[in-house]
Amino acid sequence: MRIIYHLLVGYLTGHLLFFLFREKIFWARVSTSLVLVMFLLRLLLVK
């Protein structure tokens, strides 16, 4: 079950990273990085 969790969160985190580098609007980038914080905490099984 943990592998499925990691795959799921890892996939979504990858998408956020891709969006962060592709996006041109500054505030959209900031918003993405804030959402990324939550996804990374989950990916690392901290929260």
Added chain:
Amino acid sequence: MRPSLIRQKAAVLPALVCLAGTVLAVYFSGGEFWSMHREETFFPAAGVTERRMLSSYFPALKGTAGDTEVYVFRGRENGGRLFILGGTHPNEPAGFLTAVVLAEGISVGRGTVVIIPRANASGFTHSDPQEGNPQRYPIRTAGGPRYFRLGSRLTNPVHQWPDPVIYVNPAGQKLAGAESRNLNRCYPGRAGGTLTEKVAFGIMELIRGERIDLGIDVHESAPEYPVINAIVFHESASELVATASLDLGAEGFEFRLEASPPNLRGLSHREWGDYAGIEAVLLETANASHGRLKGKPSASLVVDGKDRFYAKAAGLGRLFVPFPEEGIPLKLRVARHLAAIRALLVSLKEIKPAKEIVIAGFPDPAEVLKKDLGFFLHSPK
């Protein structure tokens, strides 16, 4: 350098800056969250005869986040066997601290006392999302403050995931999915079940292995909840509880008596009695920091139990307990639990003299109120 390359680098730089900010935020917030995994130290009394882990009763728990400390106090003479369970819900500090105060203070002359302070050890490693609760609260002792974690009612989802849409517990009751992580809905547990079900099964194994006579599960609930300042009991403990309530009333501690409903399954006061055949009891006090009507959550609300919104609600007759302006402090909530445990032990001796349990160093509830909780706890050093 070509202009297109310059443009590309210019586009990557802000993204890298944002990413660096993300990493910093993960580092600092992750450190805060991770600090909840640092266990508070216990200083068991000199009278403790065995320090065990729950996994010694149910080996499948070994190395998991559900394994937890068990303190066993065996007297020289045979007598009754008492089990005290604190920390079933880590956001109910009076239940947890009652077990800690006893584990750090008592010795047993006759009979056996088994204490688990952190029943749901995983629940102590996180707090309830969107509640804004403090992570810790201090209790002042002679040697300085001791900090205890205010955890969550449920097992950490990091340790048990995902929740089912509908949870059918081991006793067959259908519940909301998140209740699969509520230890007090998972009895009698499943040996091959989820982590919470395994913890429940381990506790049942302990009860059976130690041949417990009386089990007490110590809790708290919100002042607007009807089952409050109450003793919930399995029908096998009805005589014991009725006798104890008379003593408690004489001491000035009013408790309402609630019979465990036979069709409400998965709770300790039901399944300990049904599946292990013991006299099972659950204690409740009123905790303002637990309720929906409270103001700003804080460590002082947990310890002092003072909240003007609850005082107002009490004035309007909306609560099930009196809630004075000066609040319901933690020391009073623990004193109520101690008074109830002591009264139950006196009743046990009266009804079944062979099951008498003689405990030295049992904190007097009146003294707890007078001297505060810290007096009965070990210094942090």
